[in-house]
Structure formats: C-alpha cells, structure tokens
Amino acid sequence: MYFVTLFMAILMANIVKSSAVYARQNEIILACAEEAPSPDFLELSKLLQASNSTSLTRRQSQQDFNFNVFAHVVYYDKTARGGYVEETDIKKAIEAMNRNFDGSGISFTLVSVSYTENQDWATYRDVEAMKDDLREGTYADLNLYYISSIAEDRGQITTSGRCSMPVTFTSNGKPVDITTRKDIVVSEEYLVGDGCVIVARAVDGDTVTHEVGHWLGLLHTWKSDCSDDGDMIGDTAPQESPTWRCSSVTDQFSDGTPANYACGGWRESNMYNFMDYSDCTSTFSAGQKKRMAYFAEYREILGSRGPTHHSSRPAAAAAASAPAPAPEAPPEPPSDANEDNTQRLRWFKRSIFEQEGGYDLCMGLAYFKMSGSSSLSADHVDRACGTEIFCKIIEWDWQGLGPQTMRDRLGFASHHECIAGHEAEP
Template structure:
C-alpha cells in the first residue's frame, strides 16, 4: 500500500458522527497521532516492507508480559455508579488476553484499587488523579475505569518521555465502566497504547494507518464485510479489525502485530 499525504476529514467525521448517533455515544476519544509517532511509524513501515521480502525462519519471539494496574473510580459503592468488582475488571483483562493471544502480548493484573471521587469519575482533574494513582514505569499499563465519560474510552499513544514527567504519569487507558464487559473496547484502546492508529486514519488516503495489510476505509459502524468505502484502494473495508469501529471486531493483522512489537520496543521496553 503506497504512502499518502492527503486527509479526508469531512467524510471521516461525517461517518463518525453517524456511527456515534447510532451507538448513543462516541466509541473512542483518542487524539491525532503526533508527528513523532507518525515518523516512527513511517520508518517501521519501511523496515517491515523490506523484512517481508526476505525468508524468515526464526522462531516467534516470546510474548511480552505487560504488568497492569487497574484503578476503579466511582461516585459510590454501587456498581451503577462505577464501582466494579475484581471479577468484573479481571474479566476484561481475560478477554483482552484472548484477543492478543499469538500477537506478542499478554497482560497480568498486578493490583486493583478503588477511589470514590465525583470529579475523577467524570474525567476531571486528570493529572491530579493520575499523579496520585499511577503505578509502574512506561512499560506498565495503567487502566482507569470511570462511569461518566462521553466516549467509551481513550488511550495515550507511546512517545518519548522523561522520568517524573506529566507525560509519564498521564500515560495509560481510560475506559467507561459500563462497557467493561465489552472486550472489544479495551482491546481497541490498548491497541492505541501499543502504537496502532485507527484503520480509518486519514480516510482513503493511501498511507492510511501506515500498516501495509490493513485496507483503507472511511469510518463506519458497519459489519458488512462486502463494504468498500475506498473503491480505488485495494481491499474491502476491514470491518472486523479491532482498530475499526463497530460490534464485530475480532482480528489484528500480521502487519499490526509487527507494528505493536516495533512500537513497544522503541518507546516502552
């Protein structure tokens, strides 16, 4: 898939708004990838393209075991107010481990803590909360479950960080508590934490998500595998890809698997 430079913002935003209206709220509130991340992705794409031309008889590398600290934020001790049980959040990690099995990563819960705080529960005072709760280093995943968010979740992309910086403490993923048992959401968001863009990044622009084996598409909530929103580009819409939107997500591509490993090794290892 050739690299691209143009951005189909209007079409992508229109599709996203339509999908959000159908779902009642936004799926993902991730910001645009930084210039640093795009440059790293471009370099990795070039290396991956060269590697694909050569025979590879090496044994697959062992999965990276990512330590996970889970922070449950609620407004009361009622589950309706976000107070998830250990079993609830562990089921999320179990589902995510199934999705990432054979894809280079597994996730181990190290600890679960809970806070009753109305402002934190509505995604306010982010840095105050994270300075208090964040645990581990940059290769550690901090998951925050909050009951009052406009979107299902968001994660911070990997980047160069310094010890003790806001960027280090800000890192991690925030998931809306009422979708804790929708494993697709957490798997999708952690994909961003590992450096993956949306499959519909930049719409029908040829570079798209900068992964060669994910066809370009304009964002949609469709599960129709015959959809082709970018007919001048190779492949049908990757509606079953975890980094798309919708309710039928179930796969990562080999290219995405290679990319997450490269991103993790560059920024987090």
C-alpha cells in the same frame, strides 16, 4: 416511537460521517477518543511502514512481552453509571484481552485493583491529579482507570475509552533509535499521563483490547482522507469510515472475503479488525501484531530506564487484597405475565432509566455487542430499555439472522411477537 426513530436516524447519519455512535440533547457518545498522534509518532510510524531494517525490528521477532496491569476504579456511587466496576468483571476483561492478543506474543497480568470514591475524578475532572495520585509502575506498566464518563473540551462528548499513544523522540527531525541512545528516558510528566481511561459501562474485553491497541501504537483502520497513509500498516486496507455493523457489509470478493468500496476501489473490509468499530471484531492483522511488538519492546526498554511512579496513597497498594465495596442492589423488577419468558424477557418500569446507567446502556446498543463472547444478554438489554423500546431495537439488531434463528434464540422473530409475550406496562 419518536425516540427510537430519532435514535436510528442519528445512528445512520453518524455511520456516514464516521463520527459518533449516537447523540442525545447536547451529548455525543463516541466509541473511542483516539489521542491525536504527534508529528514525531507519525514520522516514526511512516518509517516503520517503509522499512524493516531498524535494529529494534530485527530483534523483536522471537521475543514475548508481558505487561503488568494496575486497574483503578474511580466512582461516585456504586453503580455502573457512577463509575463502579466489580473486580471480577475487570479480571474477565483482562482474560478476554489476553485471548484477543493470542498469537501476538503480547500478554497482560492483572496485578492489583484499587477503589477510589471521588466525583470529580469519576467525571473526568482534574484527570492529571487522579493519575498522579493513583498511577503505579514504569512506562512498561499498563494503568487502566475506570470512571463514570469522559468529557472532552468540544462540548459534552462522552467516550468509551481514551488511551495514550507511545511517546516518541526525534533528533534533527528524524526518529531516534532508543536502543543506541541510552540517554533517552521518559519524563515524569509523560509517565504519569500514560495509560487508558475506560468508561465503566464499557468494561468488556473488546473495548480494552481496542484501547490497548492504541497504547501499543496502533491507529484506527479508517481515515476520511485518502490522500495520506491511513493507519500506516501495510496489510490493513484503506477505509474511509468505520464499519459499525457487520451486517451492513454485503459485498464480497469471489473467494467470499468481505469487500468494501473505499478510496476509489474495492478493498478487503476491516470489519473483523479490533481497530475498526464493528460488532464482529476478532483479530489483529500480522502487520498490526508486528507494530505492537515494536512498541512493546520500545515500552519495555524505556520502562527499564525509569522513572517509576508509585501511588501517593500508601493504602492503594493493599487495595487488591482488600474486599471491594459491595455494589448497591437494584430494586427487584415486576415479574412477566408470560411465565416461559420470565427469566429472559421481563417488563421494567421507566424508572429503570435511573438505575445502573440504563439510558446510556440502551442507547449504546450500536456499540455494546449483542452477540459474541462479551455480549450483553437480552435480559440485560430489556432491563435497560424497557420492553417497548427493547423489542424495536432488538428486532433491528438481530434481523440479519433470519426469523427462524431469532425465534429459536429469543422466542420471537419480530417486534410484534416480542410485545405479545409481555403484559402492558402498569
């Protein structure tokens, strides 16, 4: 009881602070660690917000962009907690990302998936060496590094993902138009450091979509300080904190559009936007698509000028065709006394917290969605949390659907009905 109450209190406090999804002991878990944009990047973004007259903007409207994707799985054991991701899951995530980017003129092609066992790299130590050893391609190629955890310098902070923003260039304090300055090239240092690091337990397509939004020049839709230009996209409303849960947005305009009070007035909620934190993200705005198209061409131009970086290990190029190492099978769980629920809601011993990163999966329910195309099944959540905690959290997560819908979909409509369908823990 105390465990769940503490989780809920921390979650609600962090919604107000717009800082973290949950905390335990000295570890804080964030949904994303947006790289602090450089002053040069902010200056260019402000210029793009204010004017559509640049030569790059004028030429991009009819152009489509396809980026090669090189995925690198870096793990210390063959579990999700250890950083392991199966190639089929990565393919599904890229397919989901392509659906999310539909209509933007931007798409992605998975070229290869490599596997590396290295505990230091899998736990975000010596990241520069990891990227230098594994990175493939030019500045126009997306490299995804799936690892166990991301630890920042501010204590023990683990995030679901971290992507580099596009590098920008200035002259005399003003952004340089790279289409007319053909001498502008990306340094080897910036090339190697480019890409996205993703926690293996966040392999779903929406997580990658959000992070790649940063890779293509998008900021979060919220900013706690209303005195600046926010995300510098004209058609995303000012927002002071993440949405987190869409069920918490109860206000609407007369036409039914979800409303959010921010920066001294009622604004359209960004709850459906991929660059918000919410459990119902589904779209980019027209302005965001235009901004990403700008930086997509920006990356392609710089990528065409070189340099090109190849993995220092010859075997890495063949990793895509080589079979991935088989994951270790978890122990068979005990069956449920209620035969009707055996396949869906099973009782698991507390030792499951030592399997497949179960503790983190359970506590991360506020971020890993319970509905939608990339959802976790109720069975997976029950497996991670144990039934007592599962029944409490899932009642809280699904209560907005109403008792009848919950009963139709889950077989129960309350914590007590959920518990009643299971035998006591042995």
